[in-house]
Amino acid sequence: MPGRLHPTDAQTYWMSAKIPNDQFLLYCFDTDASAASVRDELIQNAQAIADLQIRISEVPFSLGYPRMKPMRIRGGHVRDRGRGTSWPECLAEISSSFDRQLDQSETPWCIHLFEAVDDAPRCTGPALVAVLQISHALGDGRIASHIARRLFGDHRERMPTVLGRGRFGPREFVRRSKRAHELDQILTSDTESGAVPAQAPGRPLTRVNVAPSGTTSVRCVVRESSELTAPGISVTVGATTAISVALARYLERLGDSVPASLGAEVTMSKTGTRKARNHFRNSGVDLFPVATDITERAERIAASLADRRARAEHPAMEAQSLATEMVPAVLLHWGIRQFDATAVPDAVTGNTVVSSVARGDDNLFLGGGRVRFTAGFPALSPVMGLTHGVHGIGDAVTLSVTSSESAVPDPDVYEALLHDAVDEVADALRRRALPG
Template identity: 40%
Template sequence: MAPADAAMYWASQVSANDQFLLFAFSGDEAATCAALVSEVRRRAAAIVDLHLTVETVPGDLDFPRWVPAPVSDDAIVGYPGPYTWDAVLKDVAALSTRSGGDLWRVHIFDRVTGVPDADSLARVAVLQISHALGDGRRVSAIARALFGGSLPEPARDARVAVGDRTLAAVRGGMLVGPHLVRAAALGFAAWAAPVPEATAAPTAATRANTAPGDRRVLRTLTVPSEAVRSGGHSVTVGVLAVLAEVLPAFLDASRREARAEVTVAFGDDSGAKALARNRFQTASVPLHADEVDRRRRAALIAAELAAVRRRVDSPGFVASRHAAASAPAVLGATAARLSADAPQPATVSGWTVVSSVNRGAADLTLAGGRVLFTAGFPALSAAHSLTHGVHGIGDAVTISVCAGAPIADDVDEYMAALSAAFAPAG
């Protein structure tokens, strides 16, 4: 594994960080739940990334490696139903609290009532997948292939230097010192490289920046893309502009301090880092909630995001990613495990996390049923008990909310405020 992917794998062993890609399909077409499972299994057989498992090295003295594996018998699970939409969200919420399980699994809920935008019964398919297998863009491509889209390009994973796990551990132990020296040298180069000045400073923690506990509540709101594109900007900008109107009052916090941590993709770096399946990082983005005009606020947020992207792709940040990738495996494993016990911070770089991915054209199908919308639920952390997913397919954009304690008790109030903010004026 690339270091970034290994970090995701190690983190999954101590806290739940699986990705949940939900797709709702019309369900009038006659097909048994067993037939749905067979159809998805047939498609999974052609996807290289779904024929992998993880082999670790003793003592984490070398990075875990990908090894071939067949699709297991229980990799695609069918639930015949009947279900309600609320029951599906409740079941997915329960799944999201479990850590360290299989690399992936598909859950198919048949005969679901109450699904937004469905005329009658619907079907809901959920790809639960380890973050080690890829970031939001890559796993979205895998999900599209499962439901009729084209196959994703095979990942360019690094070759294993030593095949035997015990010998790899011995070799890794011997190289700890040299790797530390190289990482330190690259770290100094990163410090010396130019980086655009950051525009966002830490802000005081809110009630959304507490440990979420074991409870999870999921909600979704699907709107037309034209309702989101404020002033012709991107969907991501449009959603952030609306969150700026809702979050301060909901969290009883200062509008001037409103910030979100936004996942930002970066381009291919040179060297081994380019092999990583996960090529993103989070960055603090001011929401300019004190600007009352939404279009002007959207323009300000768009400028902030553009500055963040320049910063993420700057020589200094590229060098810092190379330095992190050069650290010994055992150091990365230890850091991932210690992060699970980090104390609650007094300041944060954002009140919430927002992850946004466009999942392409609305041409996916399941047993002849057309895709209605897609959703996703970013994992909670010790510092964030409220996260947002923004996922588009065709002309439908879904804002997904994942909430833990204490936000979970008020999540329906929050969704009502979001819905009102997205409603057309007049």
């Protein structure tokens, strides 16, 4: 397991100094068990996971990529965050943790436990809420979810294979660069002919595309996955449709016009062999606020997602990634240090973020209680004051909202709009599925 970070993961690691990007994976268990009673179980499970027994160490002067070194798991990796809070108070405590990013040279992960949480969704009594905080450099949402399943007792869960970067000489650098250039020309030709969808356009900034400031808030809309699916409509599409409705209505509520080009920056897994722990790209997907018919809007969002995937799967994209692998660490780190997090662009890839990950069956247990739902909170960034997570486990799916006060001063209002939007989407998809 120890070794060099892949350039993609090193970029994520170095960028965290500019834009905090720790992941927070929430799992809610229907049990009144205490944090102390499950600590040893969690530590024992962690000691069986190689990915949790490493830390990240810099190479002096960035003369090489950061290295993963062995780390001993200690009791302090599991942190008791209090007892007897309400569900809203628990969410407020979680959002306050965003300001306490991990020192990855000491540890790239920890678990926060909140015991006896009242009124948690889908729970019959007090709940035990476990939040895995984990460095993005250690893995993307899929790898983090696999790690969480192992932590919470699924010992059959198999981690994705990461092949790594390998070593290359100047000849390979020239070969890859030449191949990337050739395929980029083919991509241009394929785009002009219509064989490949064009690159998504930039979107005009809205009031939620501001630098995060003030209080950070998180909210969770927990629903049945069946409410967001229909033939030809995935949970991701259904959830993104609900987000499009809620965001447009929120802007209208505040007296803003809704751009016809309103869009979302959606995370998509890359195809091909996984060489890095972070194996995804972001694509701009249209939200079609002008489509008043919900079913039509969902179908058009599904088509937009399909277009983005089609372009992302063009061989030129993989060739560009392979060429990027060849960049020396010192040059990549220098480029990241030049990044100005205060600069405001003329346009954005999406007006909000949608990150969707299926986290498997609900056969996870902690303290004798079964998992009832899971959630995740994509990080805010300099021009992204509102993000969404879509995470499913078993028959539950959670639409999570992270927002800053500067972008969404009334998060409870937005949460209510999102609940209503899910109701509308569920009703529209149900009617769509009826015969005749």
